[in-house]
Amino acid sequence: MLPATNRRHRVVVVGAGFGGIAAARALRNTPVDVVIVDAHNFHTFQPLLYQVATAGLDTDDIASAVRGIFRRQHNVDVVLGRVAAVDIERRTLTITDHPPLAYDTLVLAAGAVSADYGIAGVREHAIGLKSMADALAVRDRVLRSFERAAAQPELVDDGLLTVAIVGGGPTGVELAGGTQELFSRVLRRDFPSLDLRRSRVVLIEAADRLLGPFAPHLGDKALRTLRSRGVEVVLGTGVDRIEGTAGEPPSVAGAVVLSDGRRIPAGTIVWATGVTAAPLAQRLIDADPAVQTTRGGRIVVGPDLTLPGHPEVFVIGDIAASRDDQGHGDLLPQVAQPAIQGGRYAARAIGARLAGTTTEPFRYRDKGSMATIGRNAAVCEFPNGWTLSGRLGWMAWLGLHLIELVGFRNRANVLVNWGWNYFTYDRGARLIAPQEK
């Protein structure tokens, strides 16, 4: 075990997502040793996962090696491993394939995972869109469906070339728009013998409108744009279950059965609705049954983002049930800015404590929301109520995502790829992962 004595104050950050990276970076000039632990050796820029799923970008365009991010920050060490248990009393983490790790201060930023809400068949027959592995699985499944349809065109009538996406929030809208473009601009040319009029992109949303967190007129705008581009949108209808298909290999992934009894057979089914706290939240409850959670398994924290009774444990980002307004306001949304701002706040609070001073309670600054619908179309909503849509919104969306991407190399790659895709109507990353043994 790494000793916890005779050394500088050690801050262990669990999770190299938006929150963890922000916290570790903000500790650059604080007299502490930082250890950042992640189950992956890379940071994933999740807002662009849908572009990997639709072959617009490749994995390394939207991922950065964690060791590379901190190469020049000498007080940071990186551990590759999954945190399996937290011993709050002994201030120690159990990590797979690594000796136990002691901390003086812990920053938990382990994010969230897809939630199936107990709906039958989701885990078995649908793919989420929460990780790089998910994005690659969606891309693989869609491209294989086209290859299979080229060999057996009769399977198109079974729904092989249908992509059914459940969830009309930003992720579902972006994926639906991107998939429709992949079909109509790229795969149509790759597979001239296939009749793509029989392919379908179906977006299913239980609420009466798309983009619930946005102003209603922006949801309407997204609906009109998607429909005009050929996406079928089903509103106001929930999903009863996802059915699989018998046979090996199955001709289609299965079918989405709606609450009104309709069945949508599909070659690819994507579950793009809702998240629940990362399993590490449960490990924390195992360590201390007094830990409280809210809807979605998020860990309740105080106004200073620490676990009640444990000022040495900060919990930030998607895994935390943090609130605005000194801890009394609404739950903060599970998006990047609360995680980034929470990470920076935790770093400030740690520095202040070591200097013998205190910090104000956490205050969240809303910077607005954006979602793209496809080429030349996006919606943006700013905190002062201003909205943007269409080409102007799209330019704002492109600019912001380029700025937020971690690392110069990623930005340069993405800029080149987007330029290439825009002017050639092509998608260079439409690769099926090799499976030879």
Ligand SMILES: Cc1cc2nc3c(=O)[nH]c(=O)nc-3n(C[C@H](O)[C@H](O)[C@H](O)COP(=O)(O)OP(=O)(O)OC[C@H]3O[C@@H](n4cnc5c(N)ncnc54)[C@H](O)[C@@H]3O)c2cc1C
């Ligand atoms: C498809 C998609 C699109 C999105 N689009 C947007 C958008 O446009 N704008 C926006 O603001 N937000 C968007 N979000 C949400 C945003 O990405 C999240 O809110 C944000 O990533 C949360 O940051 P975080 O640091 O809490 O967790 P994450 O960024 O999820 O990072 C958590 C990290 O913890 C690691 N981890 C988890 N458990 C363990 C463990 N036991 N041991 C070690 N490591 C562990 C994971 O490997 C991961 O690297 C999107 C999310 C998705 C999935």
